[in-house]
Amino acid sequence: MSLWIIFFVIFVALAFEYINGFHDTANSIATVVGTKVLTPRQAIALAALTNLVGALAGHAVAKTVSSGLVDSAYVSPLVIACALLGGIVWNLITWWFGLPSSSTHALVGGLCGAAFASAHHNAKAIIWSVEKMKDGKMVMEGVLHKVVIPMVTSPVIGFVGGFIVMGLFYLLLRSARPRFVNRFFGKAQIASAAYMGFAHGLADAQKTMGVITLALVTATAAGSFQNLPGWCSFLKMDKTLQAEEALKSLQTKDVSGETLSQAAGVLETEAQRLKNGEFREAFLTLSACAYREAGQDDASQRAMAAARKTHDDLLDHEARRWLPKTPLIGKMLTAKYTDWKKTLDAEMTAAAAANKVPIQVAAVKVKDLSPDVPAWIKVICAMTMAAGTAAGGWKIIKTLGHKMVKLHPVHGFAAETTAATLLAVTGSMGMTVSTTHSITTSIMGVGCAKRFNALKLSLVERIIWAWVLTLPAAGLVGYLMVKLFQLCGWLP
Numbered sequence: 001m002s003l004w005i006i007f008f009v010i011f012v013a014l015a016f017e018y019i020n021g022f023h024d025t026a027n028s029i030a031t032v033v034g035t036k037v038l039t040p041r042q043a044i045a046l047a048a049l050t051n052l053v054g055a056l057a058g059h060a061v062a063k064t065v066s067s068g069l070v071d072s073a074y075v076s077p078l079v080i081a082c083a084l085l086g087g088i089v090w091n092l093i094t095w096w097f098g099l100p101s102s103s104t105h106a107l108v109g110g111l112c113g114a115a116f117a118s119a120h121h122n123a124k125a126i127i128w129s130v131e132k133m134k135d136g137k138m139v140m141e142g143v144l145h146k147v148v149i150p151m152v153t154s155p156v157i158g159f160v161g162g163f164i165v166m167g168l169f170y171l172l173l174r175s176a177r178p179r180f181v182n183r184f185f186g187k188a189q190i191a192s193a194a195y196m197g198f199a200h201g202l203a204d205a206q207k208t209m210g211v212i213t214l215a216l217v218t219a220t221a222a223g224s225f226q227n228l229p230g231w232c233s234f235l236k237m238d239k240t241l242q243a244e245e246a247l248k249s250l251q252t253k254d255v256s257g258e259t260l261s262q263a264a265g266v267l268e269t270e271a272q273r274l275k276n277g278e279f280r281e282a283f284l285t286l287s288a289c290a291y292r293e294a295g296q297d298d299a300s301q302r303a304m305a306a307a308r309k310t311h312d313d314l315l316d317h318e319a320r321r322w323l324p325k326t327p328l329i330g331k332m333l334t335a336k337y338t339d340w341k342k343t344l345d346a347e348m349t350a351a352a353a354a355n356k357v358p359i360q361v362a363a364v365k366v367k368d369l370s371p372d373v374p375a376w377i378k379v380i381c382a383m384t385m386a387a388g389t390a391a392g393g394w395k396i397i398k399t400l401g402h403k404m405v406k407l408h409p410v411h412g413f414a415a416e417t418t419a420a421t422l423l424a425v426t427g428s429m430g431m432t433v434s435t436t437h438s439i440t441t442s443i444m445g446v447g448c449a450k451r452f453n454a455l456k457l458s459l460v461e462r463i464i465w466a467w468v469l470t471l472p473a474a475g476l477v478g479y480l481m482v483k484l485f486q487l488c489g490w491l492p
Contacts, residue, residue, distance in 0.1 A: 055385055278372065
């Protein structure tokens with residue numbers, strides 16, 4: 001694979017991130033502009049700064065995007081570029097018409113459409129719904145549970161939450177002077193706007209981080225980076241070609257003792273060269289399981305001891321961080337490390353009960369592991385989104401801040417706080433929830449608490465249609481881009 005392809009993918013991903021920045025600027029600043037608490041220039045500066053901080057703060061959503069939505073066997077860097085182009089085209093169309101559509105769902109739609117085309121219409125390319133073992137518990141993963149269900153439920157929660165919060169404010173402030181309410185919430189709304197900007201950066205910038213990471217993992221595992229020049233070594237990810245081949249050998253139907261021992265040795269060696277992280281722990285744990293299956297108990301105990309030390313070190317490091325202890329946003333910033341011993345033991349026990357080969361099932365589990373996002377990807381995505389935010393998105397700001405419902409500072413505070421908290425909760429679960437849906441429906445809920453005819457229903461109808469069409473429209477563009485690349489001979 002040519003190096004230019006990787007840089008092309010990164011360029012397209014950053015272009016999507018930049019467009020996301022100015023397309024979704026309205027999410028975090030429309031209400032604070034609409035209520036005239038801040039000028040547009042001040043609001044954009046606040047949003048750019050808080051988006052930057054939020055984007056650097058965590059990577060739970062990035063890990064969801066980088067694995068668990070489509071089968072990596074049908075994904076290559078050029079397929080990812082096609083997916084991003086699908087999201088970019090739809091974002092630009094909705095921005096042109098001033099409609100606050102979801103960049104999140106544009107990206108996911110583009111990724112699913114591109115993977116479907118790359119797989120030559122094999123529906124299994126899209127991971128719709130699958131059970132996975134995590135820390136000994138069975139959890140549901142896939143597009144249905146991480147994207148579609150939140151896509152339906154989060155707007156409902158945003159609307160109801162905004163309605164309830166605003167209703168409580170009306171009840172508590174019914175005897176307060178309007179002048180006092182406007183002055184107090186005018187100041188409070190600066191904090192809620194910053195909170196919303198932080199949540200937007202944490203949720204949306206991470207999606208592009210996940211896409212770039214997915215492209216680099218795919219290229220590294222395929223062996224494309226084996227002869228990289230020294231100045232490009234930062235592109236290499238943890239799962240090398242050697243580790244990928246060892247994992248594949250453990251998934252063969254009749255794996256021999258010699259194959260078990262060789263694969264275990266490769267995984268242990270690969271793990272030792274990695275810094276502390278989930279890949280190191282997962283490789284060591286699987287290596288210990290393979291050694292045990294091969295009857296090499298001493299080697300199994302050695303590898304497992306190293307795996308447990310890695311896990312304990314990760315937990316100790318997380319316990320020392322102060323950001324996860326922050327009220328409200330702490331859950332979004334907490335790294336959730338899988339206990340790989342518990343997980344693989346549970347996987348292998350369940351496999352044995354189902355008459356499957358336990359070591360095969362364990363190897364598949366480790367193969368599906370998504371990597372941590374490198375620091376350089378976090379920084380470049382965060383800065384690109386902040387730059388896009390600084391460019392502004394006046395058409396969508398006008399729609400949300402002025403056209404949909406007339407807002408006062410108390411309404412803006414209620415809407416922003418509701419939406420940002422919704423993002424905090426879903427972000428802690430790694431769900432790819434739309435910032436656009438959250439803030440827009442919160443504004444709708446706040447408007448209905450004011451009075452039901454306060455909303456301009458014709459505009460709301462146009463916005464909802466844009467939401468409904470986003471996934472299939474972006475998916476169609478991603479699909480067509482892959483077909484075009486196939487006709488040009490750039491993709492098989």
